[in-house]
Amino acid sequence: MQAITFLPPTPALFFQDTSSRLLRLSPVDLVIIILYFIAVLSIGFYLKKYTKTGEDFFLAGREMTAWVAGLSFLAANLGSLELMGWAGNAYQYGILAAHWYWVGAIPAMVFLAIVMIPFYYISKTHSVPGYLKLRFGEPARALSAVSFGLMTVLMSGINMYAMAVVLKVVLGWDIYFSIWVSSITVALYVVLGGLLSAIFNEVLQFVLIWLGALLISIIGLIEAGGWSGMVARIHTNFPTQDFTHLWSTLGSFQDNPMGINWVGIVFGLGAVISMGYWTTDFLVVQRVISAKDLRSAKLAPLIGAAFKMCVPFIVILPGLLGLAMLDTPGHHFLVAGDVATEALAHGQVLHSYDEVLPIMLARYCGPGLMGLGITALIAGFMSGMAGNVSAFATVWTYDIYRAMFRKNASDAHYVTMGRWCTIGGVLVSIGTAYLALHSHSIMDYVQELFSFFIAPLFGTVLLGMLWKRATGPGGFWGLLAGTLSAIGMWAWVKNVPSAVQYIALSADAKPMAENMFRALWSAMTCVLVTVVVSLLTKPKPDSELVGLVYGCTEIPSEGHLPLWQRPIFWAGVVMGVFVILQIIFW
């Protein structure tokens, strides 16, 4: 294999001086960023008068159109880790990173829209733990609410930390100043307008993310000579490695830079992690169940899926363009995060993979466009954080506080609790952000959290919706067993690294592959235990499962609608485009 070395940054690549910060903002850039902060806060203050009841604060009055719910559904997921992390991963692993946008998202979003949304919506639940309460009883709700709350504040803190690091590296802003200013802004607008304000701002942020990031890809492709020119440059730079094929290198762990095979991608990512995240993570599901009717709720994830398929154009493509335009034959311009940190300790400034997006921004965008690009990054961070905080406030207030501490308070009391909980959630997130300051590998940490909590939850919710024989004890013990098995597998590999050959089926598996396989086994453990315990315990009568389970629930027919208004038609269109993309980039 060709040796790859790393070059120090070349100041001539950018338009600014040689200081350690990547970008220097002009006055017009600062005005653009300040206008953004004014806009999001103004929306929060404006919507406060429309946020009076619990339904308003926690579910935006269940009045969202399919478009608003769909864009918000996607924007809540476009956090800092998505934008910066996956652009960096695309630079590191090539187009394989697009799996997290396509097979790792689209089938799950379609499945959510067509199969699962009817049960969430018809049951009138306010949250995913709330659905588990209706289906499996209080113990399953309590377990999922506590694990979701824990995961959400950890994710929120990591998101916040990632943003602060970017602002420090890119703009030279103090890391603590960035954390506090951004988190206070998010806390303010969510406290004022609840989910309504979060969703409105997420739609605004979604538009800004696209308009701010799109230009990088457009100008980058012009410079590279189009897609074929970019691919040719990458092959010239790294003739022995394949960075531009999606599936053809997944035959074995050794054939691709990610150290994963197709089994891990299809079953671990596509069937478990992705299905679990997009169908049971309340952060995203909350946006969909805020829709004004069932058809809008079904269309929302499909609209989200259509845009999700396009996100690689603004996230993955800049990473690939970095491989083509920043690198030289056999030499990577950017380095791994720990290498950059170590170099800095010796006084040498190197830039890490995760900085590829702002580096490309600096390469192509002058005054004004630079401010728009930075605003896009900040908008991404805020939408992700607001999503976590608003979901946390709902689950804490309804599924923990009301269920365990105060059952019969007034609606106004719960709204007040939701507002205080938003502030509390932000403060705890700041605490976890400070913890993340000492973490070495954030992305691995995030995938570990998903495998602990999301993968088994998917098994529980899926069986709850599709198998009426599943019982309350089965749901609870299955969820507990799945979660504990994931933590157990993680601890095993942590203490005995060679155990990865049993978890991921190969001693060559990299951490990402281990995460995918751990998720797969924990979901299977959950399903197995749920089935066994359910068969040993007494089932609920069908009359108690109406609106909750397939076979006991009447789903409103859409047969009277023209074809183009039916969600199932658009689901087919989305899946068709998805398949075509896999073939094009095979």
Next chain:
Amino acid sequence: MHRPGMLSIWFFIGVLLLAYGVLILGAGIYELSSPPEHPVVLFELHAGIWWGILLLAIGAVYTVRFRPGRNG
């Protein structure tokens, strides 16, 4: 969503994009008249001008289409 008297989210987006369009177009025209000492790659495309015009147009359409007093 539609509540009596509530402004549409698309109106907020329109106003912000309109303001951004003016700022970015202005910065692009200024750069055209006074080229920077260290221009960005492909400076000759004058992306700021075209992108500023695009934002201005989108912002104007949304601001007018969803202005207060008119049902979106």
